[in-house]
Amino acid sequence: MILLLAALLAAPTAAEIVADAPPAAWRAVAPDNLLIMETGAGTMAIELAPDFAPAHVAAIRDLVRAGRFDGGAIVRVQDNYVVQWAARPAPATKAKPLPAEYERPATGLAITPLGAPDAYGEAGFANGWPVAQDRATGTAWLAHCYGMVGVGRDNPPDTGDGSELYAVIGHAPRHLDRNIALVGRVVAGIEPHAALPRGSETMGFYKGPAQQTAITRVRLASAVADAPRFEVMDTGSASFAEYKTARANRTGFFVRPAGASDLCNVVVPIRTVK
Amino acid sequence: MILLLAALLAAPTAAEIVADAPPAAWRAVAPDNLLIMETGAGTMAIELAPDFAPAHVAAIRDLVRAGRFDGGAIVRVQDNYVVQWAARPAPATKAKPLPAEYERPATGLAITPLGAPDAYGEAGFANGWPVAQDRATGTAWLAHCYGMVGVGRDNPPDTGDGSELYAVIGHAPRHLDRNIALVGRVVAGIEPHAALPRGSETMGFYKGPAQQTAITRVRLASAVADAPRFEVMDTGSASFAEYKTARANRTGFFVRPAGASDLCNVVVPIRTVK
Numbered sequence: 413m414i415l416l417l418a419a420l421l422a423a424p425t426a427a428e429i430v431a432d433a434p435p436a437a438w439r440a441v442a443p444d445n446l447l448i449m450e451t452g453a454g455t456m457a458i459e460l461a462p463d464f465a466p467a468h469v470a471a472i473r474d475l476v477r478a479g480r481f482d483g484g485a486i487v488r489v490q491d492n493y494v495v496q497w498a499a500r501p502a503p504a505t506k507a508k509p510l511p512a513e514y515e516r517p518a519t520g521l522a523i524t525p526l527g528a529p530d531a532y533g534e535a536g537f538a539n540g541w542p543v544a545q546d547r548a549t550g551t552a553w554l555a556h557c558y559g560m561v562g563v564g565r566d567n568p569p570d571t572g573d574g575s576e577l578y579a580v581i582g583h584a585p586r587h588l589d590r591n592i593a594l595v596g597r598v599v600a601g602i603e604p605h606a607a608l609p610r611g612s613e614t615m616g617f618y619k620g621p622a623q624q625t626a627i628t629r630v631r632l633a634s635a636v637a638d639a640p641r642f643e644v645m646d647t648g649s650a651s652f653a654e655y656k657t658a659r660a661n662r663t664g665f666f667v668r669p670a671g672a673s674d675l676c677n678v679v680v681p682i683r684t685v686k
Numbered sequence: 687m688i689l690l691l692a693a694l695l696a697a698p699t700a701a702e703i704v705a706d707a708p709p710a711a712w713r714a715v716a717p718d719n720l721l722i723m724e725t726g727a728g729t730m731a732i733e734l735a736p737d738f739a740p741a742h743v744a745a746i747r748d749l750v751r752a753g754r755f756d757g758g759a760i761v762r763v764q765d766n767y768v769v770q771w772a773a774r775p776a777p778a779t780k781a782k783p784l785p786a787e788y789e790r791p792a793t794g795l796a797i798t799p800l801g802a803p804d805a806y807g808e809a810g811f812a813n814g815w816p817v818a819q820d821r822a823t824g825t826a827w828l829a830h831c832y833g834m835v836g837v838g839r840d841n842p843p844d845t846g847d848g849s850e851l852y853a854v855i856g857h858a859p860r861h862l863d864r865n866i867a868l869v870g871r872v873v874a875g876i877e878p879h880a881a882l883p884r885g886s887e888t889m890g891f892y893k894g895p896a897q898q899t900a901i902t903r904v905r906l907a908s909a910v911a912d913a914p915r916f917e918v919m920d921t922g923s924a925s926f927a928e929y930k931t932a933r934a935n936r937t938g939f940f941v942r943p944a945g946a947s948d949l950c951n952v953v954v955p956i957r958t959v960k
Contacts, residue, residue, distance in 0.1 A: 491877040492832050492855075514942070529803030531948040558766050558857045569941045581766075583832045583857050583950050587933075590942045603765040603884045610877045659861075667843045668788070668864045674805040674948070676857050 426658040430681045433651035438643040438683070439540060441599065443634035445469075446642065447476060450628040451486060451497075453608055456601035457633075457640060458561055458579075461541060463521075464554050465513040465595045468563055471574035472595060473632060475499055480575065481630035489608045490616025492582030496564055497627060499575040512569050514590045515553040518545045523552065524647050528660070528672040532586045535675040537647035541597075542675050544589060554594035557584050557676035561596040581606040584676040599642045599682050641685040655681065700932040704955045707925035712917040712957070713814060715873065719743075720907035720916065721750060723875075725760060725771075726899040727882060730875035731907075731914060732835055732853075735815060737795075738828050739787040739869045742837055745848035746869060747906060749773055754849065755904035763882045764890025766856030770838055771901060773849040786843050788864045789827040792819045797826065798921050802934070802946040806860045809949040811921035815871075816949050818863060828868035831858050831950035835870045855880040858950040873916045873956050915959040929955065 424432070447458040462469040475481060480499040488496035523545060526535040533544030538552065542560075545552040554560065561579050565572035572593060579598050608625060611618040618624045633639035645652050659678045661669040698706070721732040736743040749755060754773040762770035797819060800809035807818030812826065816834075819826040828834065835853045839846035846867060853872050882899060885892040892898045907913035919926050933952045935943040 489881075491880055512941075528805035530805065531802035531946045532944055567939055584948075585951065587936055587940070587944045587947060587951060589944070591940050606765055607763075607881050607883050609881050662861055665841055666861070666865050667786075670806050670861045670863070672805045673861060674858075677859065677861060 423658065423661070423663065424654070425663060426655050429651060429655045429658055430645070430683075433645065433649070433655075433681075437646050437649040437651035439646050440685070441642040441644060443639060443641075444473070444632060445596075446599075446633035446639065447472075447596075447630055448633055448636055448639055449481070449630045451605070452625040452628070453486070454601050454604040456579075456605055457599045457642065458596050459599050459642070459644070460596040461554060461594070463539065464516055464541070465563075465593045467510050468513055468572070468574050468593045468595045471510055472577070475574055476630050476632055477635075479629075481627055484627040484630075485621065485624040486605070486608065486618075486627065487576075487624055488578075488615065488617045489581075489610050491610045493580070493585065493616065494578040495581050495605050495608060496576065496578035502575070508573070510563075510573060510593070513593045515549075515551040518547075518550055518552040521552055522648050524652065526673075526675050526678065527656070528674065530675055532589055537652070537678075537680065540644035540647050540680055542678075542680065544675070553590050555584070555675055556580055556586050556588045556594065557597075558582070558679075559598040559602050560594050561598060562588070563593045563595055565592060579605070599644075600640065600684070643683050643685055645681040647680060652680075697932065697935070697937065698928070699937060700929050703925060703929045703932055704919070704957075707919065707923070707929075707955075711920050711923040711925035713920050714959070715916040715918060717908035717913060717915075718747070718906055719870075720873075720913070721746075721870075721904055722907055722910055722913055723755070723904045724902040725879070726902070727760070728875050728878040730853075730879055731873045731916065732870050733873050733916065733918070734870040735828060735868070737813065738790055738815070739837075739867045741784050742787055742846070742848055742867045742869045745784055746851075749848055750904050750906055751909075753903075755901055758901040758904075759895065759898040760879070760882065760892075760901065761850075761898055762852075762889065762891045763855075763884050765884045767854070767859060767890065768852040769855050769879050769882060770850065770852035772838075776849070782847070784837075784846060784848065784867070787867045789823075789825040792821075792824055792826040795826055796922050798926065800947075800949050800952065801930070802948065804949055806863055811926070811952075811954065814918035814921050814954055816952075816954065818949070827864050829858070829949055830854055830860050830862045830868065831871075832856070832953075833872040833876050834868055835872060836862070837867045837869055839866060853879070873918075874914065874958070917957050917959055919955040921954060926954075
């Protein structure tokens with residue numbers, strides 16, 4: 413016990429592991445997978461996940477290139493749940509519903525196991541994303557951790573068209589996993605959006621435009637000069653394995669390291685690149 | 687599969703179960719365990735948990751009765767983590783440090799199992815509280831779910847005196863379980879406090895009083911005329927068992943009920959009493 417404690421005290425902290433991770437332990441966020449969204453509350457950068465929801469990501473890119481989010485609004489903030497925003501209404505016909513990209517074959521993904529029990533599946537990480545998998549069905553899916561971005565839909569499962577998006581701003585609503593399309597995650601700027609006033613109506617919707625926060629514009633980073641650049645830690649790297657262990661065995665303030673961590677408390681490190 | 691689906695569609699929703707729960711399925715929040723905190727952002731009601739942290743709760747009651755929180759301030763809001771507030775500084779000597787009430791014997795608690803895997807222990811509910819237990823040590827402890835209230839401390843584990851409190855406003859930081867004293871939970875009014883601007887300094891502290899939100903006053907409900915009254919669902923009741931099952935097998939919007947739920951997504955029902 414004394415020796416274990418000594419080992420823990422000598423072990424680098426999660427922050428030190430991140431700071432010391434070599435260049436090979438990081439992957440760049442591709443500019444075509446990076447949305448830059450400017451709102452009345454600030455700028456939010458979102459990494460898209462075409463490996464998990466290719467049709468949704470393609471539709472969102474199309475909406476962005478068409479300027480459909482410019483002049484849109486944040487229409488809903490529900491406490492301990494989501495902030496949700498909408499493009500301007502479609503000019504004519506309703507967009508074709510997208511396929512229900514709620515899970516995908518696990519084959520083709522290099523999944524690093526979390527190594528701790530999970531109520532919703534077998535938790536892990538794939539290419540920098542928090543995921544869960546079910547070996548019985550051979551499928552894997554993105555997990556609804558804090559900051560993950562999904563596509564709003566109505567009750568019929570195929571009605572989402574990518575024009576209404578949400579980001580998780582509370583305890584991970586993992587019951588939504590495999591029930592809605594996750595398409596990415598916020599990589600910067602969630603704070604002022606998570607701090608927006610909660611909407612007064614059912615499910616946190618705002619009463620009307622006066623309460624909503626305007627979206628000035630949304631662009632793909634590939635279309636913006638001097639766009640910010642981000643790197644995500646490679647969740648297959650030795651640095652991430654060390655980081656994961658450090659998150660489960662915190663030191664300093666902690667008198668009793670948990671020895672494990674749930675999926676969403678192993679926040680995948682993301683850094684800005686100068 | 688068809689039959690299972692039919693059974694799920696016929697099953698009452700979690701909201702219906704809560705609405706239909708008989709009076710015996712509820713327990714009142716004792717007025718001596720209920721703090722009414724008025725701040726510049728609104729009113730927050732907090733239920734204290736003397737069964738888990740008796741010395742801390744007694745110290746907090748003493749501070750409240752002495753008016754020490756009146757004129758205090760919300761000093762820290764860290765995104766996806768906590769809102770934290772502090773009493774006015776003690777007039778003279780530093781208060782005696784409190785014992786480390788981080789866990790207690792499981793004996794004497796009627797624990798209803800969650801019935802799903804948990805990364806941090808064996809999860810369940812006791813007398814209306816989310817808890818975890820370790821059968822090896824025979825101990826149980828309150829879990830850091832959304833809205834739970836704890837006592838800030840410095841690095842030495844015995845420095846908390848109850849004059850600095852925090853509420854969880856993000857994904858459950860369960861790694862704090864057994865590392866800090868949880869003393870209760872917010873039962874009403876967390877929304878405007880969770881929506882406060884995040885602090886600009888390290889760990890979300892505000893830069894100074896100009897950024898902070900003032901605490902007007904804090905009283906025990908037992909000392910307030912016409913104080914609000916709350917009831918918590920008895921987590922040993924048949925209604926709660928039904929509710930827990932419904933939370934794991936959501937219907938309506940959900941195309942694939944998870945079949946399980948993590949501890950903090952089975953939010954214990956609380957209602958106001960007219």
